Amino acid sequence: MIELKNSEKLPMLKKAELQVNTGLSGLSWVLSWFSQLYDSRIPTSVWIRCQLVLAESFTNAVRHAHKGKPPDWPVEIEVAVFAESLEMRIWDWGEPFDLEQKIKDMSEQDDIDSPGGRGLKLIRDIGDSISYQRTSDGRNCLSIVKNYSPCLNDRK
Numbered sequence: 001m002i003e004l005k006n007s008e009k010l011p012m013l014k015k016a017e018l019q020v021n022t023g024l025s026g027l028s029w030v031l032s033w034f035s036q037l038y039d040s041r042i043p044t045s046v047w048i049r050c051q052l053v054l055a056e057s058f059t060n061a062v063r064h065a066h067k068g069k070p071p072d073w074p075v076e077i078e079v080a081v082f083a084e085s086l087e088m089r090i091w092d093w094g095e096p097f098d099l100e101q102k103i104k105d106m107s108e109q110d111d112i113d114s115p116g117g118r119g120l121k122l123i124r125d126i127g128d129s130i131s132y133q134r135t136s137d138g139r140n141c142l143s144i145v146k147n148y149s150p151c152l153n154d155r156k
Contacts, residue, residue, distance in 0.1 A: 065094025
């Protein structure tokens with residue numbers, strides 16, 4: 001299991017897990033589930049970027065890692081909200097790859113007219129820490145940490 005990076009530093013405010021079948025139709029369910037984890041201490045701009053990262057991560061798992069897999073193949077998601085960070089983990093059953101090398105290769109072949117391929121760079125640019133690791137059960141875990149300074153005053 002991939003450990004939470006901030007589990008010993010700050011108190012966890014919320015944590016939730018979701019399993020959804022492979023298929024882009026699951027994206028609306030994923031985003032609806034994620035919206036329930038919102039906490040007013042998270043700046044709106046950070047929250048919106050985290051939604052985008054989650055959408056890109058889920059879409060990548062479905063389109064690339066699970067390409068050709070049965071539609072009931074699961075994508076598992078875990079989100080933990082801390083006082084100063086949000087951590088997301090997305091597990092897939094695809095072939096492992098070197099995330100950093102893939103992003104580097106994509107940057108060298110940057111084609112603005114390309115129909116895809118920008119999602120990983122976007123995830124890297126938004127996340128403060130990202131990793132993609134093979135787990136002992138044969139899955140891959142994309143882990144993203146986004147740090148933020150909490151909003152301390154009430155929003156109305």
